[in-house]
Amino acid sequence: xKFRDYYQIxxxxxxxxxxxxxxxxxxxARKYHPDVSKEADADARMKEVNEAYAVLSDPERRAAYDxxxxxxQSGQDFRPPPDLDAGFEFSxxxxxxxxxxEFSDFFAELxxxxxxxxxxxxxxxxxxxxxxxxxxxxxxxxxxxxxxxxWTGSTRQISLRVPQVGAGGRITLATRTLNVKIPQGVREGxxxxxxxxxxxxxxxxxxxxxxxxxxxxxxxRFRVEGRDLHLTLPVAPWEAAxxxxxxxxxxxxxxxxxxxxxxxxSGRDMRVRGKGIPGDPPGDLFLVVEVVLPxxxxxxxxxxxxxxxRELAFNPRAAW
Numbered sequence: 438x439k440f441r442d443y444y445q446i447x448x449x450x451x452x453x454x455x456x457x458x459x460x461x462x463x464x465x466a467r468k469y470h471p472d473v474s475k476e477a478d479a480d481a482r483m484k485e486v487n488e489a490y491a492v493l494s495d496p497e498r499r500a501a502y503d504x505x506x507x508x509x510q511s512g513q514d515f516r517p518p519p520d521l522d523a524g525f526e527f528s529x530x531x532x533x534x535x536x537x538x539e540f541s542d543f544f545a546e547l548x549x550x551x552x553x554x555x556x557x558x559x560x561x562x563x564x565x566x567x568x569x570x571x572x573x574x575x576x577x578x579x580x581x582x583x584x585x586x587x588w589t590g591s592t593r594q595i596s597l598r599v600p601q602v603g604a605g606g607r608i609t610l611a612t613r614t615l616n617v618k619i620p621q622g623v624r625e626g627x628x629x630x631x632x633x634x635x636x637x638x639x640x641x642x643x644x645x646x647x648x649x650x651x652x653x654x655x656x657x658r659f660r661v662e663g664r665d666l667h668l669t670l671p672v673a674p675w676e677a678a679x680x681x682x683x684x685x686x687x688x689x690x691x692x693x694x695x696x697x698x699x700x701x702x703s704g705r706d707m708r709v710r711g712k713g714i715p716g717d718p719p720g721d722l723f724l725v726v727e728v729v730l731p732x733x734x735x736x737x738x739x740x741x742x743x744x745x746x747r748e749l750a751f752n753p754r755a756a757w
Contacts (some may be wrong), residue, residue, distance in 0.1 A: 442511035443489035462490045500600035526597040573636035573645035585689035590621030622716030664720025677701045703728045
């Protein structure tokens with residue numbers, strides 16, 4: 438995938454104000470709109486201009502794009518990081534599915550998940566004094582936690598960056614910090630609702646809620662699927678051949694002892710029920726055996742391998 442420089446497409450500086458971006462968009466729209474333009478590539482150029490404006494006219498998308506794109510040049514090979522929008526607080530608008538075809542793969546890859554789905558909430562009601570009360574908009578943020586936090590539950594201090602339109606229509610990032618209770622057994626993608634932490638309501642309307650979408654930081658040993666844990670378990674040749682009991686340290690809890698049966702081969706699947714992430718029900722622990730050979734890096738090690746070669750009638754290709 439190639440990086441798209443939306444500032445270059447619109448022909449504005451990265452420091453351009455919201456008014457300057459709008460003015461330039463209107464100028465290009467008059468030039469490339471297919472109904473009036475005589476340019477041969479008017480339709481394609483208009484789509485590019487529309488896409489660039491969809492990003493740069495939106496404070497939240499623009500802030501995320503600026504955060505990511507300052508080290509990239511137009512046309513450069515690009516792959517967005519998995520935590521692109523982690524720590525950004527959005528007001529809950531993703532790409533409407535019916536409009537997805539209007540945008541490039543680059544745009545969709547960056548912004549389809551930003552903001553999540555809108556949460557249900559009252560849009561407003563007539564309040565006292567004849568005024569209009571409106572519930573504040575729900576906000577959404579993606580947060581990355583350690584697997585240990587899901588295992589035991591914890592209270593974490595989380596800082597969120599909130600895109601705002603500052604003086605002169607330029608984008609600024611405000612930061613707010615919240616103490617968030619992470620429930621034990623939280624799953625990847627689960628939403629934690631913080632009541633009243635979204636946008637303020639209009640007049641005396643209630644504030645919206647803030648939804649935190651939980652994701653796990655990569656773990657050096659375990660892979661997570663739901664509440665299940667997956668682990669490649671390295672074993673020595675003698676453990677695989679003779680059988681062994683191996684203690685496995687879980688992310689944040691007591692060790693679990695696993696019996697390796699005699700004659701276990703690399704690739705053997707094993708399952709330990711109830712030893713995944715705690716919950717109701719808890720997840721399971723899935724293991725894949727990997728037999729690891731010691732190196733013949735010393736004279737003694739080479740001697741042992743040579744003895745095995747002579748005395749063990751073993752040919753791994755005998756069934757060929």
